[in-house]
Amino acid sequence: MPPSLLVCDGCCCGRMEKGNNAVPIEYLKDAWKEHGLQEHLSLSISGCLGPCSLNNVTLMMNGNERIWLGKLGTAEHYEALVEWAKSVSNNQEVSDLPELLVSHQFKPK
Ligand code: FES
Secondary structure (H helix, E strand, C coil): CCCEEEEECCCCCCCHHHCCCCCCHHHHHHHHHHCCCCCCCEEEEECCCCCHHHCCCEEEEECCEEEEECCCCCHHHHHHHHHHHHHHHHHCCCCCCCHHHHCCEECCC
């Protein structure tokens, strides 16, 4: 099974009416299409993943490995996510996080 990236767009993540940042779903879907990423890293837009207070949340699942990212809010964060996805797709393994996203990694309780 290729790794998969779950981007939360649930009850809190992406809910601008709650004061949270929008999740650029179309941008992500377009990027996956444009760069042919789906075969090596599947993208899913998910419901609530649990740690709502860290919105916006994204989870990379690779076998038993889990990489949680939180507090994504800017276009640069999502561009970095696409760059990371391209590198995972090219190398066919989960590569190191882009610098911009390192401080966004968290371990859920
Ligand atoms: S809505 Fe995204 S973690 Fe709950």
